[in-house]
Amino acid sequence: xxxxxxxxxxxxxxxxxxxxxxxxxxxxxxxxIYNLKITSIVVKGNTLYTDWQIIKxxxxxxxxxxxQNLSGMISNKLEKEPYIKKATVQKNWITNxxxxxxxxxxxxxxxPNQKTVLADKTETTDNFPxxxxxxxxxxxxxxxFIKEMNNTDYVIVKRIxxxxxxxxxxxxxxxxxxxxxxxxxxxxxxxxxxxxxxxEIIKEFDNKKGVLYLDSGEYFKVIE
Numbered sequence: 682x683x684x685x686x687x688x689x690x691x692x693x694x695x696x697x698x699x700x701x702x703x704x705x706x707x708x709x710x711x712x713x714i715y716n717l718k719i720t721s722i723v724v725k726g727n728t729l730y731t732d733w734q735i736i737k738x739x740x741x742x743x744x745x746x747x748x749q750n751l752s753g754m755i756s757n758k759l760e761k762e763p764y765i766k767k768a769t770v771q772k773n774w775i776t777n778x779x780x781x782x783x784x785x786x787x788x789x790x791x792x793p794n795q796k797t798v799l800a801d802k803t804e805t806t807d808n809f810p811x812x813x814x815x816x817x818x819x820x821x822x823x824x825x826f827i828k829e830m831n832n833t834d835y836v837i838v839k840r841i842x843x844x845x846x847x848x849x850x851x852x853x854x855x856x857x858x859x860x861x862x863x864x865x866x867x868x869x870x871x872x873x874x875x876x877x878x879x880x881e882i883i884k885e886f887d888n889k890k891g892v893l894y895l896d897s898g899e900y901f902k903v904i905e
Contacts, residue, residue, distance in 0.1 A: 718776065
């Protein structure tokens with residue numbers, strides 16, 4: 682019997698070349714993207730830190746490779762700071778970064794402990810331009826007071842100069858706030874959120890100085 686001839690398929694050199702070119706282009710593309718440097722950084726939500734401080738803390742001050750600094754890595758670096766509660770990092774077109782900061786804000790200086798109290802109830806010896814709580818507050822009331830201060834608009838917090846725990850026979854949760862503008866405000870913890878409307882309320886009294894009673898009712902007594 683005659684032997685059948687087996688046809689060998691010849692690999693075309695052109696196909697191999699095309700394949701190698703495609704692989705090379707993919708590799709070069711990956712290397713290019715991997716080494717793309719950050720071109721812009723936007724920082725939002727920061728009050729205790731400047732934009733540049735946030736950028737430095739994130740390790741981005743020399744605008745390094747974006748792919749070598751993943752969003753999670755940047756967040757982790759920032760959240761190690763005691764005054765940063767949360768850092769959210771978003772990337773647009775790889776090289777544009779937006780960092781949104783949620784700070785662990787200092788709320789007041791507590792004279793009995795000689796420390797500044799932060800939003801998460803921790804204390805620090807660092808100094809900040811915050812209100813001074815001048816006297817001792819019982820623990821149960823103190824814990825609620827911190828919570829209410831944390832819920833207060835920070836613009837208003839910065840307008841408070843001094844706080845005094847000032848209970849009376851009617852309410853053991855009563856406080857007296859001395860404002861930077863020379864006014865006084867009486868508040869109780871159950872109505873503490875009313876201080877957020879302080880600027881609106883005080884406008885009604887034509888810049889007169891006095892005592893604003895928000896603990897019971899809502900009236901203003903002018904200081905002669």
